[in-house]
Amino acid sequence: MKRLVIIGLAVLGVIAMVGSLLVYLRREAFVNERTLLARSLALQASELRDVDPYTSLRLGVAAVHISPDATNRRALIESLLVLRREDLFSLNPRGARSVALSQDGHVALIKDADEIGVWDLSGVLEPNMEGAVEKQAKLDGDYEDVDALALSADGRTALVGQDDGTAVLWDLNNLAKPTRLGAVDASAENEADRRIGALALSRDGRTACIGDLDGNFSIWSLGVKKKPIRRSHVRPPSGRVSSISLDADARLAAILTKDKDVAIWDLGRHDNPIQRSRLALPFKTAEPIYLTADGGEILVGSSHRADIWSLADPAKPIHTATLDMPNKDLYGIALSDSGKIALFAGDGGSVPLWDLSIQSRPANVSSLKNYSQEVSRIAVSANGEVALTAGPDRGVTMWDLRDMPEILEDPVDVACNAPDSLKITREEWARYAGDADWTRYGGGLLGEDTLAACSIDWALGLNPRRESQSKVGKA
Template structure:
């Protein structure tokens, strides 16, 4: 007997077939979307990598590629590359320095005056031309400090940039009046030990913000405090012989009431300098490593950073008599040579071996954040200085000389790097030739190529094309 399927069965079969077709269609769409997502991830990674490689030789192409990478896939790696590309455009190399590089730097608190030592001399530099909106000019070396400096690389500068203290090979440190940058005036001289000891090499100097107090340390462990109220006749207020021996570094808070002293690169002690005639050791840091490198105490005296191999450690000095370890900062550098802190403590910079200067935000004492790096050193950075507000940094490198970094719009870059980069979007157009070279076989029309009737792709509009 023949059984004819009912209309209801046909309907059911049809609905099942439609469901299958719809499911297959959804799977195909999902597969296509997944493939495009993977393409975008890989493309963004490739563009960011090439942006890093081009940063020094072609900074604007680097910026275009890093903007494109963030628009295509805004992950942390792409964003960091964009920040580094933006920072390189805020760099000013001081090319007139000795080609063998700079050895040491010091910076006034407003970032307008600098001392820079190279293999031949110590120069007095005026950076106002790059920073003051009322002055149109460039950075300029105004004078050099005469003296027997040799291999000494210990410099200090007062907050206003008007008093300099520079060590010499004969075991003394010379005071200079820089009120007229073009004509520095040599004032008095001091040494680390007793007044008659002028043959001990000075290893560490620190100058108070007002230029009225100096702290000096030498190879034999002599630590002295000097009153510079009358700079032509410095007066030694106290002298202590530290059992730890060689004094490698001295760091002062803003009021020169608290000092951190590093001896023999392994012992960090905190001293109360409230009475300059009777300094008192308050405590020692219980370091979690065998050797310490640079140290830097914050302006308010409530924190101290201590560097070592591949790390820096942040300590709380809320009670200077009882330092408390707060956090460890992981560093790419095997060796750290110098640390610079802004007055707010939000900006910290680390000089060392390798090709980068890590830039950290210490706003949270327990959760410091590595926000970016100053790049493009082929060897190392020896010394670093930063202005009180964190808006100007100065680095010394044996392979690049001295470099000034304009960080005035760093907060905006951290908040919205794309917004800062795309402030002038016309310069961030990628030609078809560039796209083929850097993006390979990726279809540029999918990313907005040629949409404006031109043979270009606007890096700042890729997000609009992808939406």
């Protein structure tokens, strides 16, 4: 008898083990199903982003609720950002070549193949205004072969380079009627190439730095804008000046020459600028450079990477981080004052978006998508709330990033803050999810032919009785 009891207990133990194993395998199978289904929905959301952004958003929310991993979350953020863009269709779609933004993002300069336009973006940014972005005027001049332009922080002073080697100052207090103030002849005599390679304007609009393709770098006082005064003129040893970046106070400058040499200059005395250091680049060429507003760091882009140097001591730059980029070539860098929004223009059609606010942990949080070829120019407002991207296949696009902090914190919450709860019909579920049992994910809970993407996590958390009902319904 005792032996029979032992055998019975052993059999029961085996049955319990088999039952537990079956439950475990069933749960694992469901987890795997969820992972594959979510990834499939996220990929389809990416494909639909440009042609059907609303469906893309619904599928993206469903993917994150089903499997909330970093890849699906990132795809949802990208779908949310696409809904915050506005293409400026009146521009030459294949000729957008340069952009500049005021500090608050309300005023823009945009150069296309034909002209430099002055744009007012406040119609979609001011809380009490209901309008659209509008081109207010164009700047007269010969700008065909020069893409160098800059705006003061308040958007009321513009500096644009011309083909003859001069830079023209404009008063934009009346955006619809720009007033030409004066011209800065930055070139020297008997030069091989007088064309302006780069220029920069201080935020207060009182200082300009200009470099040309023959290797001249000059600093100009614009206190009296109708009579600019050249404070100094130097010839960097590496020759052609191709990029200039200033800190907010125009006390520090980064100068890129011949696309491979980056030097840090002290502009504390505008009549006697001093080169403090040169970066020991770990690569052969550099293209875009960007000096942070406080002058504490510099970003330098190259193939598939961007590097950050600390300039705590401008005489001794220290390399602190390397950011991996999907782009083979980078063409531009734009950074908000806080460092929470860093954008990188390049080939491949995506604009990587990084958060650099925590120096020890720079994070690639998302991308601005839907350029099929490349993004050649980029600008972002000081507060990080507005960005402009320019490329050959879309012209110029404005991105409204005012709720970016909320999007990064909880993209599902932002997406689901909608009156219709992002509903998916049974027909759409079959199209995008295949034969996955939609009752497991909440299908039919809010209506016979409706699934609420924003309620999938709630449906998945229902008690086991729902699971058994799901199996009965499927059978």
